Amino acid sequence: MERQGRLYPIGIQTFEKIRVGNYMYIDKTEYVYRMVHSASNYIFLSRPRRFGKSLLTSTLEAYFEGRRELFRGLALERLETEWTEYPVLRFDMSTAKHVDKERLESELNLKLIEYENVYGRGEGEENANQRFQGIIRRAYEQTGRQVVVLIDEYDAPLLDVVHEEKNLPILRNIMRNFYSPLKACDPYLRFVFLTGITKFSQLSIFSELNNIKNISMLPEYAAICGxxxxxxxxxxxxxxxxxxxxxxxxxxxxxxxxxxxxxxxxxxxxxxxxxxxxxxxxxxxxxxxxxxxxxSGTPTYLIEMLKKYGVQPQQIGGRKVMAESFDAPTERMTDIAPLLYQSGYVTIKGYSPVTQLYTLDIPNKEVRLGLMKSLLPGYLDRRTTDGLTTVALLYEAIYEERLDDALRLLQTFLSTVPYCDRTDYEGHYQQMLYIIFSLLGIYVDVEVRTPSGRVDMVMRTATTLYVVELKLNQSAEAAMQQIDLKNYPERFALCGLPMVKVGINFDMERHTLKDWVITR
Structure with a gap:
């Protein structure tokens, strides 16, 4: 869509194309200046996919190639006084996704050939690390200037196998071997920059390269992407x-x-x-x-990891953790927090200097709805499309405060869903309702603490607060009696919204709602 002669750079990750083509560009070049003039010449940045890491890498490439004309009118033109041209080796590892050992080695071979055509190949250089080291040394010798190495999406070959105990070590060893020259070539290197989504430990990926500066959580680089x-x-x-x-x-x-x-x-x-x-x-x-x-991307590996760590839908957000718990190397994860954070499915929402605990939660509506849609098939077998249609009709009924119609609609739909494993416990239905009601775009929480116990579910629309208790193979009246007995509504009296009590009983044999009671 054109705007006063400019274009929106949808999917364009090349700095030159954006600048020459008059595309909109949000000026991030002050961060480029800060990085290249920092104390460390080895920098790592982790950000979720499609957050601008590749464009930042391309911007660095243009800077180190001395292309001053591309920075006209930007912060870097004002800040930089010396424009020195360096030999730049840029490797985009996103082309090595969904690969096995042979295809990964073939991808690395093609990338190395591209630079060997420029700087030559030394006799006896056979392995990828030998060839990479030779390219760096010859680039330095032939140009008389130190070399810049830019590696974009360094972890792309590993993301799809992060949950596989067999393939992850194999591909990780190949990448460790490939990156190993970065330590030995230090005298020849002016600047090394790596981007990725996840943070694999320096020990397993970068061998002895222990001088990488991780700027991912530094406040001065908070807005470098996005x-x-x-x-x-x-x-x-x-x-x-x-x-x-x-x-x-x-x-x-x-x-x-x-x-x-x-x-x-x-x-x-x-x-x-x-x-x-x-x-x-x-x-x-x-x-x-x-x-x-x-x-723009199906989070297949994320769904697999949620299963591996037994994470329920309502457990994805609302976590309080230490920094080392969510910024840990991927292969040392003890739960899914690092992967959720580094992939952008949860983000930092607060920090307590007293406890030194960070609050992690789902960042926004787009991510919340996307996550729930991805999780829905696990509860609806192959009826996901029909399920999303039902969700739309549920939204209409609840928006119009016709909760009885909404529950009747849900009862009819669930009775048509094929049997899924592990539906013989109350938590299954609680999780399923959490996903469905989250897809309505309304506030929903489960296991909400009160002075006298825990409420199974609380939903809040713009006009009403619903206090919901669930039972399995009992009765809706029993659920309502528990709400009244423990006086759950007292906990929410100050919310300022009219309150509705809902008791729901599920039929384990029919896998749907059996009966319900609604009182105001």
Whole structure:
């Protein structure tokens, strides 16, 4: 979508193409200057997919190639006084996804051949690490300048096998061997930059390379990727007005909808609010909101890891953990927190200096709904499409405060769902309802503590608070009696919303709701 001669760079990760093609560019070059003039020449940055890591790598490439003309009008042009051209070796490892041992070795071979055609190949260089080391040394000798190595998505070959005990060590050893020259070539290197999603330990991936500076959680680099609220308000000011016009709502409501759906990321604390750049730019280009980031990639490995660690849907967010618990190397994980955080499915929402605990939660509506849609098939067998249609009808009924109709609709639908394993316990139905009601876009929580016990489920719409108790093979009346006996509504008296008590009884044999009671 054109805006005053500019284009939105949807999926464009090349700095030169954006600048020459007059695409919108959110100026991040001050961070480039900060990195290349820092004390460390070896830097690692972890950010979720489609957050601008590749564009940042391409920007570094243009800088080290001395292409000053591309930075005209940007912060770096004002900050930099010396523009020195260096030999740059850039490796994009995203081309090595979904590969086995042979295909990974073939990919590395092709990448090395590209630079051997420029700098030559030494006699006796057979293995990938020998060839990589030879390229670095010859580039230094032939140009008389130290070499810059940029490795984008270094962990791409490993992500799809992170849950596999057999294949992960094999591919990890290949990559460790490939990266090993970075230590031995230190005298020849001016700057080394690596990006990735996950954080594999230096011991297993980078061998003895223990001088990498991890800037992922440093406050001064909090906004190096993504778009901040300030950047959107200033550098995209007119775009907001255009989007509001296309959506037919006020600018204020447009900003709030963008915030609800795409904002909420914090990669350190304190941190400015970070918007997902891929979703935000797509929304401006299309003139509407949609699930752009989550829809751009199926988190298969995430679903597998959730199963491996036995994580229930309601346990994904709302965690309080120490920094080492969610920023740990992937292969040393004791739970799924590091993968959830590093992949962008949860983010930092708060920090207590007293306890030194971080609060991790799902960042925004887009991620929450995407996660729940991905988890829904595990509860509805092959009826996921019908299930999402049912969710839409449920939303309409609950929005119109017709809860009885909503539960009758759910009862009818669940009675058609084929039998799934492990439906003989109350928690299965609690988890399923949590997913379904989360997809309605309303607040929902389970096992909510009160002075006299725990409420199975609490739902809050804009107009009503629902206190829900579940039973299995008992009766709805028994569920309602528990609500009244333990006086659960007293816990929520100060919320300011009318309260509705709901007792639901599930039939284990029929795998659906048997009866329910609703009282105000």
């Amino acid at each position: 778009i901040t609220e300030e950047e959107m308000a200033t550098q995209m000011d007119e775009d907001l007005d255009i989007l509001a016009g296309r959506m037919g709502i006020s600018r204020e409501k447009t900003v709030q909808k963008l915030k609800d759906n795409y904002d909420g990321y914090h990669f350190t604390w304190p941190s400015p609010d970070i918007y997902n750049p891929f979703s935000l730019l797509n929304a401006f280009a299309d003139g509407r909101l949609d699930s752009y980031w989550f829809g």
